[in-house]
Amino acid sequence: MEQTINDTLREHNLRSTGCREEVLQTFLARATALSHGDLEGDLKDRFDRVTIYRTLKTFLEKGIIHKVLDDEGARYALCREHCTEDDHHHDHVHFKCNECGQTNCLENLHVPAVQLPTGYRAQETNLLIQGLCADCAKSLDGRARAF
Amino acid sequence: MEQTINDTLREHNLRSTGCREEVLQTFLARATALSHGDLEGDLKDRFDRVTIYRTLKTFLEKGIIHKVLDDEGARYALCREHCTEDDHHHDHVHFKCNECGQTNCLENLHVPAVQLPTGYRAQETNLLIQGLCADCAKSLDGRARAF
DNA sequence: AATAATAATGCAACAGCGTTGCAAATGACA
DNA sequence: TGTCATTTGCAACGCTGTTGCATTATTATT
Ligand SMILES: [Mn+2]
Ligand SMILES: [Mn+2]
Ligand SMILES: [Zn+2]
Ligand SMILES: [Zn+2]
Numbered sequence: 278m279e280q281t282i283n284d285t286l287r288e289h290n291l292r293s294t295g296c297r298e299e300v301l302q303t304f305l306a307r308a309t310a311l312s313h314g315d316l317e318g319d320l321k322d323r324f325d326r327v328t329i330y331r332t333l334k335t336f337l338e339k340g341i342i343h344k345v346l347d348d349e350g351a352r353y354a355l356c357r358e359h360c361t362e363d364d365h366h367h368d369h370v371h372f373k374c375n376e377c378g379q380t381n382c383l384e385n386l387h388v389p390a391v392q393l394p395t396g397y398r399a400q401e402t403n404l405l406i407q408g409l410c411a412d413c414a415k416s417l418d419g420r421a422r423a424f
Numbered sequence: 425m426e427q428t429i430n431d432t433l434r435e436h437n438l439r440s441t442g443c444r445e446e447v448l449q450t451f452l453a454r455a456t457a458l459s460h461g462d463l464e465g466d467l468k469d470r471f472d473r474v475t476i477y478r479t480l481k482t483f484l485e486k487g488i489i490h491k492v493l494d495d496e497g498a499r500y501a502l503c504r505e506h507c508t509e510d511d512h513h514h515d516h517v518h519f520k521c522n523e524c525g526q527t528n529c530l531e532n533l534h535v536p537a538v539q540l541p542t543g544y545r546a547q548e549t550n551l552l553i554q555g556l557c558a559d560c561a562k563s564l565d566g567r568a569r570a571f
Numbered sequence: 572a573a574t575a576a577t578a579a580t581g582c583a584a585c586a587g588c589g590t591t592g593c594a595a596a597t598g599a600c601a
Numbered sequence: 602t603g604t605c606a607t608t609t610g611c612a613a614c615g616c617t618g619t620t621g622c623a624t625t626a627t628t629a630t631t
Pocket of ligand 1: 343345354367369371381382383
């Protein structure tokens with residue numbers, strides 16, 4: 278695992294540093310879209326917030342993470358498919374649970390194509406669906422039945 | 425027109441004030457999604473920026489405008505369909521032009537339904553397509569042909 | 572293992588966005 | 602015209618994200 282992280286950094290032509298290792302580690306461990314604040318919560322005693330900002334920017338540029346559309350602030354998630362500096366492809370759906378607040382990539386759910394008006398050209402699409410994730414829907418149902 | 429604006433405010437149980445009239449006027453005139461900064465640009469010598477923020481918040485709550493999800497910041501657009509305090513419905517596509525920067529509602533382009541994983545429940549969807557609007561695509565083509 | 576070249580970090584300072592509390596001004600309505 | 606609830610401007614604040622610069626760490630080379 279330690280090795281995987283440094284391999285990933287090396288593959289993207291990035292030096293191995295404490296902050297980069299831990300940010301990447303956090304993304305792998307939490308497996309959900311994270312904001313800068315989430316990361317700062319975990320890492321602020323070890324690294325300066327500016328360094329975390331710069332790490333996110335670097336990871337974005339190198340194709341290690343992608344930006345996730347959100348109604349309140351910027352979030353980022355690991356790129357599973359193989360993205361590079363030039364070639365990003367993230368045409369999957371993102372889901373945000375209004376109950377637990379988690380935002381996740383639905384990697385195998387493709388954004389459906391839409392027929393744009395004449396002359397328009399699409400370059401990138403972002404579909405965010407908000408609602409209840411399976412876990413929260415279930416526990417809310419349980420709570421409702423109790424009454 | 426003057427009358428239309430005050431009618432709209434009245435219909436939503438809002439007092440007619442200079443700031444509200446001019447913000448609504450600006451939305452009608454520009455016919456595109458606006459950020460707080462856009463409005464401030466037009467109105468800052470007449471109204472305090474806090475008042476503009478509060479006007480946006482009020483219009484949002486009353487269903488006069490809706491929030492448009494954007495990759496860089498908050499934008500707002502007029503509700504065309506009849507929204508109220510309780511009942512918002514904005515399942516149309518939003519398009520942002522990467523050339524001219526304008527974000528627009530494609531009112532008659534419905535967000536297609538997607539089949540979520542078992543247990544998930546959708547409550548709201550936001551589809552943002554980025555690319556080139558018809559005007560910009562055309563003028564870029566013209567420029568390319570000139571070489 | 573020591574060195575040199577390059578890149579990353581921490582710190583301080585800053586700009587922009589959005590919110591809040593409060594006193595003064597204004598709009599609605601009788 | 603007067604009353605009362607609402608809205609406004611102002612000052613202050615917190616949060617997010619950026620920049621410049623001196624210091625430190627990583628990497629490649631010897
Ligand atoms: Mn994703
Ligand atoms: Mn819209
Ligand atoms: Zn949930
Ligand atoms: Zn355009």
